[in-house]
Amino acid sequence: xxxxxxxxxxxxxxxxxxxxxxxxxxxxxxxxxxxxxxxxxxxxxxxxxxxxxxxxxxxxxxxxxxxxxxxxxxxxxxxxxxxxxxxxxxxxxxxxxxxxxxxxxxxxxxxxxxxxxxxxxxxxxxxxxx
Amino acid sequence: xxxxxxxxxxxxxxxxxxxxxxxxxxxxxxxxxxxxxxxxxxxxxxxxxxxxxxxxxxxxxxxxxxxxxxxxxxxxxxxxxxxxxxxxxxxxxxxxxxxxxxxxxxxxxxxxxxxxxxxxxxxxxxxxxxxxxxxxxxxxxxxxxxxxxxxxxxxxxxxxxxxxxxxxxxxxxxxxxxxxxxxxxxxxxxxxxxxxxxxxxxxxxxxxxxxxxxxxxxxxxxxxxxxxx
Numbered sequence: 001x002x003x004x005x006x007x008x009x010x011x012x013x014x015x016x017x018x019x020x021x022x023x024x025x026x027x028x029x030x031x032x033x034x035x036x037x038x039x040x041x042x043x044x045x046x047x048x049x050x051x052x053x054x055x056x057x058x059x060x061x062x063x064x065x066x067x068x069x070x071x072x073x074x075x076x077x078x079x080x081x082x083x084x085x086x087x088x089x090x091x092x093x094x095x096x097x098x099x100x101x102x103x104x105x106x107x108x109x110x111x112x113x114x115x116x117x118x119x120x121x122x123x124x125x126x127x128x129x130x
Numbered sequence: 131x132x133x134x135x136x137x138x139x140x141x142x143x144x145x146x147x148x149x150x151x152x153x154x155x156x157x158x159x160x161x162x163x164x165x166x167x168x169x170x171x172x173x174x175x176x177x178x179x180x181x182x183x184x185x186x187x188x189x190x191x192x193x194x195x196x197x198x199x200x201x202x203x204x205x206x207x208x209x210x211x212x213x214x215x216x217x218x219x220x221x222x223x224x225x226x227x228x229x230x231x232x233x234x235x236x237x238x239x240x241x242x243x244x245x246x247x248x249x250x251x252x253x254x255x256x257x258x259x260x261x262x263x264x265x266x267x268x269x270x271x272x273x274x275x276x277x278x279x280x281x282x283x284x285x286x287x288x289x290x291x292x293x294x295x296x297x298x299x300x301x302x303x304x305x306x307x308x309x310x311x312x313x314x315x316x317x318x319x320x321x322x323x324x325x326x327x328x329x330x331x332x333x334x335x336x337x338x339x340x341x342x343x344x345x346x347x348x349x350x351x352x353x354x355x356x357x358x359x
Binding site for chain 2: 018019021022023025026076078121122123124128129130
């Protein structure tokens, strides 16, 4: 029985593992990116209000969460995209420190775009497949 | 993850279809231009398979273009003898009447050790036993031995009453009866099952494999374990 069905069970098992882990991974990416986007938007709003104390405090909270999450994202997303986001965040931090609103807004916009883009890149959609 | 899996399946399916369309020669002995296509096609498939950042179309279009180019060259080679010589090359004689031909070996950059190794692989340790040896376009060495070095044939032995072999035809495969092949072999179900009963296989469903062999007999193999021992 096991010998007869062993090959089929292996194929079905591998397919199920890929489908289940793929769905769970995408859900995890969506959930964590949404959290990170909300936190980063708080930073953006504080920059708009030129509330530098709040923007710095919000950025510290966001960065702590990002440092935790990025290690897990590195398991299933493109490392180059993560490095790009890291660079934008480093520039954002410096611009918050020097209270340069225009540059900070620019870095915030780029970082936000990358945060939304990374989970979208692995999503199973027609445009991504082809 | 799912994205990579789906892209891999699409490219795999495309490669299976493309290799099938390229024909049987593509999987067996390759001509130089076919070898090039096979190597490049593998590369074209692997890169977009692993990198979701590269459009799948880049790989698909490249593979389809190579399919068209390969089929086109095959047709050219099929219809033009001159093109065949240019694209595939011509077989080159490397041994004649038991002696190597040094200028041809030099042209092929084939050293005598490699030649001797290939001859030993074909169970001809002595070069003097060989009438002709040709290096074919696909890189295989074909040997025509001298008359005193070749194994005797039925014609040499002048055996009487020898018949040409019949076409071997599979009648039952994996327990399934093939009606078309039964007709082709001119075997009826009654004949087949009578033969099975003669081999103590009472139930036709117990037949694993049955073949009409080259001698015009029916060989039957049972699904029962003891039959294989």
